[in-house]
Amino acid sequence: MNKTLGILGLLVLACVATALINPQFVSAYNLQNVIRWTSLFGILSIGVAFVIITGGIDLSIGSVVGLVGCLLPLLMVEHGFSPAAAIGAVLGLSVAIGLFHGLLITKLGLQPFVVTLCGLLFYRGYARFVTGDQTQGFGTGFETLRGLATGKPTTVATSIAVLAAGALLLEVLRGRREQEGPRRGPLLAAGAVFLAALATGVFDPGGLAQVRAPAPFLIMIVIALAAGLFLNATVGGRYLYAIGRNLTAARYSGIDTDRIVIGAYVACSALAGLGGVLFALDVNSVQPAMHGNFYELYAIAAAVLGGCSLRGGEGTVTGVVIGAAVMRVLYNSINLLEIPTQLEFSIIGAVILLGVAADELVRRTVARRRRGGS
Amino acid sequence: MNKTLGILGLLVLACVATALINPQFVSAYNLQNVIRWTSLFGILSIGVAFVIITGGIDLSIGSVVGLVGCLLPLLMVEHGFSPAAAIGAVLGLSVAIGLFHGLLITKLGLQPFVVTLCGLLFYRGYARFVTGDQTQGFGTGFETLRGLATGKPTTVATSIAVLAAGALLLEVLRGRREQEGPRRGPLLAAGAVFLAALATGVFDPGGLAQVRAPAPFLIMIVIALAAGLFLNATVGGRYLYAIGRNLTAARYSGIDTDRIVIGAYVACSALAGLGGVLFALDVNSVQPAMHGNFYELYAIAAAVLGGCSLRGGEGTVTGVVIGAAVMRVLYNSINLLEIPTQLEFSIIGAVILLGVAADELVRRTVARRRRGGS
Amino acid sequence: MSSRALLEVRGVSKSFPGVRALERVDLHLDEGEILAVIGENGAGKSTLMRILAGIESRDDGVVAIDGEVVAPESPREAAGLGIALIHQELNLADNLDAGANVFLGREPRRFGLVDRGAIRAGARSVLERVGADFSPDAPVADLSVGRRQQVEIAKALSCDARILIMDEPTSSLSRAESERLFTLVRALRGRGVGVVYITHRLGEVTELADRVVVLRDGRNAGELRGDEIGHDAMVRLMVGRDLTVSDTRSAAGPGSVRLKVEALATEHSPQSPLSFEVRSGEVVGIAGLIGAGRTEVLETLFGLRPRLSGVVSVDGVALDTRGPRQAIDAGLALVPEDRKRDGLFAEMSVRENVTITGLTALSRAGLLDRRGERRLARDLVERIRVRTTDIEQPVATLSGGNQQKTVLLRWLAVRPRVLLLDDPTRGVDVATRHEIYSMIEELARSGAAVLFASSDLEEVLRLSDRILVMHEGDLAGVLGRAEASEEAVMRLATGARGGAVG
Amino acid sequence: DDGPQRPQVAYVTNGIASFWTIAAAGAEAGAEAFDVDCDVRMPASGSEDQKRILEDLLARGVDGIAISPCDAQNQAGLIDEACALTHVITHDSDAPLSQRLCYVGMDNYAAGRMCGALVREALPDGGTVMLFIGRLEQDNARLRRQGVIDEILGRSFDSSRHDPPDQPVSAAGYTVLDTRTDQFDRSRAKANAEDALALYPDLGCMVGLFAYNPPACLEALRGAGRVGKVKVVAFDEADETLQGILDGEVHGTVAQDPFRYGYESVRILAGLARGEEGVLPADGYLDIPATVVRADNVEAFRATLRELTGASR
């Protein structure tokens, strides 16, 4: 929680600073773009968070994004698959890939880094081979389908208001169920967010209230809710954390650790596949050798920035999503503030490092203070 | 040892198969190239092996190669540094980078993956910024200096004969020192290699005996010997393995773990820097945004293929060098056998995976057999 | 043999590379019986229990429950058969809280979701039963080793198993908590549960067991029941001969002050600074209930935890405790409490484990003297009979007690000026324990100051020249050899003040 | 199978791109026509990969190599090494300092100026311009960009000029604001275009200098609902670009003829392999000029292109 607040602070800081220097940042158009990119990368990050929580890693995400991105137009345009069939096929493939990784890692005991590094190489090569290195795209057809990535069905304010209202309700229900009444913190937070969302409609009807929510944002919200529910409230989620910290302890407790770990890799690859579909639909032009390169690193970086520990057993969905947002906002600011683009990587790298270092320092200081005080 | 034999088998298999299908493989020209590339990547792999043995990882290698590769020509051509000064400067920078990583990881307790991922981003961005994305090169001057990468001062047969003779001598000395006489295995192996090296001169004077040893090969040999000596015969080497196995226990045992871990990161970055210098001299054309991309993955893959475990505490220099050779021979065969280049990555990925999987299966079967037999 | 034993083991054998851990072992357990299984380190006790719990496979033999042959292949299956095992080593997920660990793998659910309320309530009651003084919401990462052990026990108790196997459950519990556990175990017996109880504290066996099965070298060595159960009888069966224990403390009085601790404030109990000293040649024990802060004191002295204030000096020189490295340079050594986490290089060989602290002395011109190293390792291993096939065996494959010995040997080899030991004989068998005692005494005789914590009161009384008794981070009192008795220690440990502080 | 007798030639590109797949089609058509085996190699990571590929080809003993050097200046030595062992020509991007036998391609600076002229047509009254390109490290990319800028600003012909990418330059009512690179990542290309639209609400024209950049600009414009309001000028002949010209969304493009790069390169190499020195162009330069495609000639251009690439598939 503490970690999540820290990264949330970083996000707010980055947003406010950029908006002050260049007000274009808060234009509806720009915010929509930032939100769309955040959502696309956020989906990948949520996936890899599962794997990271088990103490593993998935380096093949970028290649899966590339492969799926190549196959989807290939199947639809060249082989005449219907959109549903094509999407089904590539998502099925992604699940199979995750299953394959999971089986190698659990049943054969291979190291996740190695298995997925080989995946990184293999799927990239296969994508290039199967397309003969030809750029793939949907051309100008399939506009409806592409709406999945480019559509903007509602406004951000509405969706956030709905979310906050849902959270309020849930907290009340939870309080009743656990017979301790709702907790004040969550109630206040959810209430404030709800009111803020409504307030934009009143005070800035032509501005922020107009920012529409891109379809990937809604998709990511659904995924994040499901993932959050799974991690926090189900037995499976609890097992995931236990496995990440102490695999033997989990096994001795009778947990079917293999199944859970395999599940994590399947979830990761499936979300990479879904992300791949959305990326392809959004960009509409997929170059087999390049599409998705390094995305695994961005996804992992976002997850780590959001509080996942690569040692396993730690991480929250909220944190991960905020981590992804920080990275995209940074990219966006670099462009809006007209900082030389060559420095882009440097700035991102430096901010991530400063973020985790500050987090660590704060953690230490707090621990020392608490110790002194008690 | 077992692992090293397995990967040696893979190397021999790959070489023999390629040579049978395309005899050009054993032409002096081709062998020299393969050896040169192997050596260049081998230097990086030896470096990362140190870090992997401590249980860490270094993702910044490729970016260090890129940065050093940009700075060296920049300093020499644009800023008029002498070759020695320029090389000194970039190697100094590499050492500083390693030190920085090591300090962050030990003193601040950050995760190696995160620190070096930020390094990957930062150094790449910095290289692009400092060169303004302009390709760097030495042009046609500096031929003497470039000899460091492109020279071929002696023949491979000679250098191998010298090495084998040295090994023989050392084993005899060791046997005497430890008062148990030389061991048969090493003696026979070294003797056989020595005779084989001499024999090429007699039986194939125009062919294999003509294969000259590229300068990077000699440099790598020296580094490998030093690294091997360090890991096997010094206290520091033992500590490195112990730290990789159990960092807390190492601390409780009074090992100055921070110093050793920092040393490993310094060695890794320094070797990445040296590799970067040689790569730049060899290729003579460095594109800031591309040069060295993914090299960390190749280096890590070679180390893992050669028997390093990413869980730490395992790995030998011989294995790592052979691992690097396998990867280069594979690349070479794919080209010589006219396999579509698009499949290159897939084949490399598949071979690494099969290699580690086979190794694991063999290990298990042996364990089972031994248990049943006793 | 009763007609229909609850659990019956017939002819079970198990080999590992180079050792035969179990050879045609028989065992049976009735409902409502407490069966103690004892044997020297490496006798095969844990291996047998791991087989019953579905963790290890067996090569041969039959296991039957209620007369029905079973072959559990995973902990999950074993649990399904009503078998619960408390492991010899701690196995908790320390990112979760105590309650979550107690119910790990068996979470109560509501609407498919984890029922946190039920977990908290259930864990609270079972933790109370084992006498734990912490809440189920306490993160395991913040618990001391003894309290973690209580979590492990609570976890096994909460299964409502019919067969409860306890592999050295009290190895880090003090007398008070152990008593509490015995009451629980007896209550379980009353309810018809069959309990297999493994321990090296033979006093517990006499107190608790209905029957004793002794294993030696992986074979049945005999069985004792009722009145036959006595210390000497058990030792004879375990060791195969009578054990002559020389309880001769040297009369040579302690020398000058070696370790001086003044107003030391530790991390978790900063408000009660400690002062004491240990003289050269003196063996000082620290006693206390679990969580009393013994480990904390030792680790703070060794530089592993921050020293908030106070002065520590060795031979009059103030000690720089930035880290263990500095402590070691000043002549300190610490044998840690949690051998698995802080002591062992599990995959490395016995040789590498025992020589790790002495390598610098073994190197010539920067190079390791391998022959010297092997010689040293062999010497050490023979000194307290570490049971290994050879010195190249990975320590992970040693039995618990033998692992403990390798960690001890590492420090006994370097002859420190101040030796700090935290539960040094945890899980070590009776025979070896005495060898270790004589080594410690010999070290003291040669001038070292020894400060040790132990949860085994017998050990504290047997070994100490003086006893520091701790209570909730405080030094509750100091007892000299003459005034030391079980009652005196327990009185101080549970909070009553007394004795000369200083 | 008379494989061994057939000359073996290789066609090496400077990267992987759709542009090069058209060239590869041309090379294969050439191989068919002139009875040689042609191996097309696309390096994934720039100069270092090119070096390795060249070495492997030389080890295999090919009879001729056509290469598009990533870095003409610094790769001269490498090319000379290859020249010592086989016939080497350059295509698409020249290496004048080396001993290559000839160059097949166009003048990128001149083509850039053609593109710049299109910008002036699209914005007759002046305005602001953003450039989008994959990488700036390649010679052809740099020259092309400089040509565009020089023409827009009405400067003299001088291909050795260099304007740093992130500083706006302006003259006579035109301002070139910035050049954004994307390292061949299409998502980045699109994000770059979006960021430019967000940053400059009154942007006049977007120029996409690598084949996939104009489609990325179009995508961004569609998302922003500003198609037509911001002009698009293109380079190369991506299908979306041509469609955009047809639909009036793209003002025009400068199309190279990669098919002929491939075809002519193989033709020359085949001749050289058979000892026919006559195949070499007169002054070592086979000019394959770029064409300007606008609404008026786009149909015809697209038909020819489809025929060429379709025929070879």
Ligand SMILES: Nc1ncnc2c1ncn2[C@@H]1O[C@H](COP(=O)(O)OP(=O)(O)OP(=O)(O)O)[C@@H](O)[C@H]1O
């Ligand atoms: N995985 C393994 N590989 C090889 N040997 C093993 C393995 N596990 C146990 N052993 C050996 O089996 C024997 C019996 O070990 P076990 O752990 O059962 O002893 P124990 O009776 O529990 O001893 P302790 O009282 O010290 O816990 C020992 O010699 C031990 O070294």
Ligand SMILES: Nc1ncnc2c1ncn2[C@@H]1O[C@H](COP(=O)(O)OP(=O)(O)OP(=O)(O)O)[C@@H](O)[C@H]1O
């Ligand atoms: N990392 C930690 N974080 C928070 N509290 C801790 C931590 N480690 C120990 N404590 C607390 O400090 C106190 C002293 O613990 P310590 O381990 O020193 O006790 P001990 O006497 O050695 O007991 P045991 O027999 O259980 O090992 C206990 O209350 C324990 O809960």
Ligand SMILES: [Mg+2]
């Ligand atoms: Mg045991």
Ligand SMILES: [Mg+2]
């Ligand atoms: Mg303790």
